Amino acid sequence: MAKSNKPIVxxxxxxxxxxxxxVIPVMILITGLLVPLGVFGxxxxxxxxxxxxxxxxxxxxxxxxxxxxxLWHAAHRLRVTAHDFGLRNDGPIAIAxxxxxxxxxxxxxxxxxxx
Amino acid sequence: xxxxxxxxxxxxxxWYLRNGRxxxxxxxxxxxxxxxxxxIILTMGLxxxxxxxxxxxxxxxxxxxxxxxxxxxxxxxxxxxxxxxxFNVTPKAMRIPKGDGxxxxxxxxxxxxGIWGGVSLVLLILMGVL
Numbered sequence: 628m629a630k631s632n633k634p635i636v637x638x639x640x641x642x643x644x645x646x647x648x649x650v651i652p653v654m655i656l657i658t659g660l661l662v663p664l665g666v667f668g669x670x671x672x673x674x675x676x677x678x679x680x681x682x683x684x685x686x687x688x689x690x691x692x693x694x695x696x697x698l699w700h701a702a703h704r705l706r707v708t709a710h711d712f713g714l715r716n717d718g719p720i721a722i723a724x725x726x727x728x729x730x731x732x733x734x735x736x737x738x739x740x741x742x
Numbered sequence: 743x744x745x746x747x748x749x750x751x752x753x754x755x756x757w758y759l760r761n762g763r764x765x766x767x768x769x770x771x772x773x774x775x776x777x778x779x780x781x782i783i784l785t786m787g788l789x790x791x792x793x794x795x796x797x798x799x800x801x802x803x804x805x806x807x808x809x810x811x812x813x814x815x816x817x818x819x820x821x822x823x824x825x826x827x828x829f830n831v832t833p834k835a836m837r838i839p840k841g842d843g844x845x846x847x848x849x850x851x852x853x854x855x856g857i858w859g860g861v862s863l864v865l866l867i868l869m870g871v872l
Binding site: 658664678698700708741 | 866
C-alpha cells in the first residue's frame with residue numbers, strides 16, 4: 628500500500644476540531660468579551676494573576692495543546708476552503724497555511740517557556 | 743466524444759451563493775478563519791505576557807477596543823456554529839454497538855452537547871471564583 632500522510636493530517640484536524648468545539652466558544656466569551664467588558668472585575672486578567680496562572684506547568688501544557696491543535700485544525704480546513712473559493716494551487720496554499728500554524732505553534736511554545 | 747459536450751458552468755468564486763445548503767456548508771468552512779485568528783490573538787497574548795507588565799497591559803487595553811469586541815462577538819458566533827456542526831456529525835464517526843443495534847444518534851449528540859455545556863460552565867465558574 629502506498630504511504631500517505633493523510634491519516635496524520637486528518638487525525639490532527641479531527642482532534643483540533645473536537646478540542647476547539649469544546650473550549651474555544653467559552654474562551655472567546657471569557658477573554659474576548661466578558662473580561663474586556665469588566666464582568667469579572669478590572670483585575671480578572673491582571674499581569675500578576677495571569678503570570679501565576681500561565682506559570683503553572685499543567686496550564687502551560689493544556690494551553691499549548693489547545694493552541695497547537697486549534698491552529699492545525701484551522702490551517703487544514705483553510706487549505707480545503709481555499710479550493711472552494713476558487714484558489715486551485717494547493718501546493719503553495721498548503722505550505723502557507725501549515726507554515727503559519729507551525730510558526731504560531733513555535734511562538735506559543737517559546738512564549739510559554741519564558742513565562 | 744460528442745461534438746458538442748455539455749460543459750456545466752460553475753462560477754468558481756461565488757457558486758455557494760446560489761443555494762442555502764451550499765451557503766451553510768461555506769459558513770461552516772469559514773469558521774476556521776475566525777477560530778484560527780482567535781488562536782493567533784491568544785498566542786500573541788502569551789508573547790505579551792512573557793514580555794512583561796507593560797506589554798501585557800497594552801494587550802489587555804487593546805482587547806477592550808470596539809473593533810476587538812466586535813471581532814470576538816462575530817468569532818463567538820462562528821465558534822458556536824463550528825461546535826454545533828461538529829457535534830451534530832459525531833454519530834457518523836462513532837458507531838457504538840448496543841444490543842442488536844447501535845447507541846442512538848440523539849444520545850451521542852446529546853452527550854457531546856452536555857459535555858460542551860459542562861466544560862463551558864466550569865470554566866465560567868472558575869473564572870468568577872479565581
